[in-house]
Amino acid sequence: xxxxxxxxxxxxxxxxxxxxxxxxxxxxxxxxxxxxxxxxxxxxxxxxxxxxxxxxxxxxxxxxxxxxxxxxxxxxxxxxxxxxxxxxxxxxxxxxxxxxxxxxxxxxxxxxxxxxxxxxxxxxxxxxxxxxxxxxxxxxxxxxxxxxxxxxxxxxxxxxxxxxxxxxxxxxxxxxxxxxxxxxxxxxxxxxxxxxxxxxxxxxxxxxxxxxxxxxxxxxxxxxxxxxxxxxxxxxxxxxxxxxxxxxxxxxxxxxxxxxxxxxxxxxxxxxxxxxxxxxxxxxxxxxxxxxxxxxxxxxxxxxxxxxxxxxxxxxxxxxxxxxxxxx
Amino acid sequence: xxxxxxxxxxxxxxxxxxxxxxxxxxxxxxxxxxxxxxxxxxxxxxxxxxxxxxxxxxxxxxxxxxxxxxxxxxxxxxxxxxxxxxxxxxxxxxxxxxxxxxxxxxxxxxxxxxxxxxxxxxxxxxxxxxxxxxxxxxxxxxxxxxxxxxxxxxxxxxxxxxxxxxxxxxxxxxxxxxxxxxxxxxxxxxxxxxxxxxxxxxxxxxxxxxxxxxxxxxxxxxxxxxxxxxxxxxxxxxxxxxxxxxxxxxxxxxxxxxxxxxxxxxxxxxxxxxxxxxxxxxxxxxxxxxxxxxxxxxxxxxxxxxxxxxxxxxxxxxxxxxxxxxxxxxxxxxxxxxxxxxxxxxxxxxxxxxxxx
Numbered sequence: 001x002x003x004x005x006x007x008x009x010x011x012x013x014x015x016x017x018x019x020x021x022x023x024x025x026x027x028x029x030x031x032x033x034x035x036x037x038x039x040x041x042x043x044x045x046x047x048x049x050x051x052x053x054x055x056x057x058x059x060x061x062x063x064x065x066x067x068x069x070x071x072x073x074x075x076x077x078x079x080x081x082x083x084x085x086x087x088x089x090x091x092x093x094x095x096x097x098x099x100x101x102x103x104x105x106x107x108x109x110x111x112x113x114x115x116x117x118x119x120x121x122x123x124x125x126x127x128x129x130x131x132x133x134x135x136x137x138x139x140x141x142x143x144x145x146x147x148x149x150x151x152x153x154x155x156x157x158x159x160x161x162x163x164x165x166x167x168x169x170x171x172x173x174x175x176x177x178x179x180x181x182x183x184x185x186x187x188x189x190x191x192x193x194x195x196x197x198x199x200x201x202x203x204x205x206x207x208x209x210x211x212x213x214x215x216x217x218x219x220x221x222x223x224x225x226x227x228x229x230x231x232x233x234x235x236x237x238x239x240x241x242x243x244x245x246x247x248x249x250x251x252x253x254x255x256x257x258x259x260x261x262x263x264x265x266x267x268x269x270x271x272x273x274x275x276x277x278x279x280x281x282x283x284x285x286x287x288x289x290x291x292x293x294x295x296x297x298x299x300x301x302x303x304x305x306x307x308x309x310x311x312x313x314x315x316x317x318x319x320x321x322x323x324x325x326x327x328x
Numbered sequence: 329x330x331x332x333x334x335x336x337x338x339x340x341x342x343x344x345x346x347x348x349x350x351x352x353x354x355x356x357x358x359x360x361x362x363x364x365x366x367x368x369x370x371x372x373x374x375x376x377x378x379x380x381x382x383x384x385x386x387x388x389x390x391x392x393x394x395x396x397x398x399x400x401x402x403x404x405x406x407x408x409x410x411x412x413x414x415x416x417x418x419x420x421x422x423x424x425x426x427x428x429x430x431x432x433x434x435x436x437x438x439x440x441x442x443x444x445x446x447x448x449x450x451x452x453x454x455x456x457x458x459x460x461x462x463x464x465x466x467x468x469x470x471x472x473x474x475x476x477x478x479x480x481x482x483x484x485x486x487x488x489x490x491x492x493x494x495x496x497x498x499x500x501x502x503x504x505x506x507x508x509x510x511x512x513x514x515x516x517x518x519x520x521x522x523x524x525x526x527x528x529x530x531x532x533x534x535x536x537x538x539x540x541x542x543x544x545x546x547x548x549x550x551x552x553x554x555x556x557x558x559x560x561x562x563x564x565x566x567x568x569x570x571x572x573x574x575x576x577x578x579x580x581x582x583x584x585x586x587x588x589x590x591x592x593x594x595x596x597x598x599x600x601x602x603x604x605x606x607x608x609x610x611x612x613x614x615x616x617x618x619x620x621x622x623x624x625x626x627x628x629x630x631x632x633x634x635x636x637x638x639x640x641x642x643x644x645x646x647x648x649x650x651x652x653x654x655x656x657x658x659x660x661x662x663x664x665x666x667x668x669x670x671x672x673x674x675x676x677x678x679x680x681x682x683x684x685x
Contacts, residue, residue, distance in 0.1 A: 024493065027513045031472065213466040220412050221480040221531070222453035235470050 042318045049314030055307035059119055066116035079110045081117040081269045096292055103292035106281035115296050118270045122253055122304060125186050129252035130245040132190025133198055138241045140195060141202030142233045145210050162196030168258055175264035182267060189252045198244045202237050209236045239319035246312030250305045257301045271297040352425045354539060354571050355388040360420035362406050366644055376645045380406040382595035390427050393565060393572035395586030397579060399640060403595040404575045408541040411573060412458045413441040426455050426538045454484055457532040458541040462548055463524035467516040473527055474512040480535040499530040503560060522553030533564055543575045558584055579622055583607060591615045594643050594651040597671060601678040611680045613658050658684045
């Protein structure tokens with residue numbers, strides 16, 4: 001372009017280019033850190049947030065502890081969660097003892113080892129399912145809201161279908177058709193939730209963003225559909241998406257427990273399988289006499305599910321300004 | 329005319345059609361019409377239409393600023409949005425001839441926003457920008473001032489980060505937000521209303537457009553920052569050679585900012601003239617009423633209330649007769665039985681749409 005240079009020299013920028021770029025990057029990082037800290041502060045201010053974070057950290061440490069214990073103090077022949085056998089017990093299942101803090105199961109395997117071993121796969125399952133859900137739901141919500149009309153109608157009817165499908169029954173049918181492993185389970189739960197309810201919620205949020213004047217301003221600036229969806233709409237959906245990620249973790253762990261209990265999953269060990277083992281041996285109906293077969297796994301499912309749910313509720317307070325308590 | 333005397337004088341003399349490096353004005357609008365359907369569904373045709381903009385024609389010279397004046401709901405903002413292609417016209421033609429490249433390189437004809445797609449549209453966006461009415465809502469609250477101002481540059485792929493930072497610092501200094509470096513990483517909510525409006529202006533001008541639609545850029549500001557923003561826009565116009573379409577309901581603002589003023593009523597332009605001519609010698613009854621409604625800074629003065637009746641009529645499927653008929657003090661049987669009058673030149677450069685003038 002040959003337009004004359006109407007801008008005079010700027011006195012502000014006398015620094016050399018390299019150090020200016022560095023300052024530029026540092027200023028960006030500071031901004032990210034600042035918003036992270038203020039959000040995290042609100043999260044930790046709530047009882048729910050602190051409690052959920054505590055439980056999640058405890059379980060995460062348990063998941064980390066298992067391979068370390070197996071490598072150091074636990075003899076694989078005795079303590080392997082699937083193939084181990086405790087020879088020094090007279091009868092199986094044996095009640096808690098110093099050697100087996102949570103006793104052994106009907107097949108002579110250490111319950112604590114099973115519990116710790118399963119924790120890791122529960123985390124992997126829950127987080128994979130949640131990531132799949134949020135990725136699909138954010139994209140579907142933003143696209144449906146932005147384009148409207150046919151695209152919107154298609155995705156919303158699809159969401160209705162997903163909600164109408166009874167998820168557990170569907171998973172039972174699918175597990176009969178082909179062996180479901182952890183990854184497929186996570187994928188299916190993620191798809192069901194991602195195209196279903198979560199997509200509707202994120203779409204309604206996207207609709208309220210779409211009509212803001214800054215979307216028009218971006219269009220006048222020359223931004224295409226792609227630019228507007230990814231730069232202006234999706235960042236506004238992410239807090240809500242994070243919130244629903246937490247709820248998906250809960251439902252994924254729960255679905256895994258149900259399917260494992262029914263013996264339909266192709267897993268080595270999980271909390272659901274632990275209860276399944278107790279059930280097939282006939283110990284589930286024995287009341288509290290064989291509590292160590294049921295309570296550790298059952299309580300873990302309950303605790304971890306509630307922890308992620310509470311984390312979601314606490315995040316809701318961070319994300320949703322209406323719920324935030326004003327104490328400043 | 330007496331009623332205009334309280335409006336401050338135009339500081340710089342109107343200069344229409346300056347630096348016209350080619351034939352024809354910057355912008356020519358012919359019969360621009362925008363109808364919004366009322367009701368209707370994918371399976372049923374809408375029963376009626378809102379006539380937001382109805383057969384509007386005007387021209388705008390290079391570097392000229394035209395004020396679009398009228399009450400709320402008369403279609404001023406719709407005209408602005410049609411010109412920057414935020415809305416598609418139902419009918420009519422918009423043609424741009426930018427200084428330097430009067431014709432679209434791909435079609436060889438003057439730039440026609442209605443036919444533009446993809447790359448062509450993007451290079452059109454480089455020449456035509458808009459300043460939005462509400463500085464609180466027209467910026468993404470999650471982005472920094474740097475992000476907001478550099479957005480036109482980055483979506484157009486102009487320069488690298490280094491270049492964009494320089495340009496943003498330049499324009500921030502130019503709009504009076506100094507030291508510019510201190511503003512780069514602020515968020516919009518950390519600025520005052522006046523500062524935000526300056527950011528909005530900076531954003532529209534950073535890409536150096538030839539034409540800017542300013543949609544009531546001062547209406548959300550308090551009076552003290554209003555004059556500052558207005559004189560800033562004027563300085564930038566003379567410095568960068570930008571032409572403005574200045575949408576406002578405030579005649580004083582229009583007088584201060586604009587070379588010519590077009591008065592709109594219910595989707596129609598009813599009077600179009602040079603600013604001083606329009607204010608001193610209004611011909612259309614509606615313009616006269618508008619001018620007589622401007623408050624006088626004299627508590628002792630008494631004057632007749634404007635002699636128009638009733639309220640703004642509904643723009644949904646209006647009758648074909650003169651739009652102003654119901655409220656007009658000069659209406660006759662001729663007005664009732666004839667269609668809306670055409671915009672005619674009653675004296676040199678002074679266009680009025682009225683049978684009784």
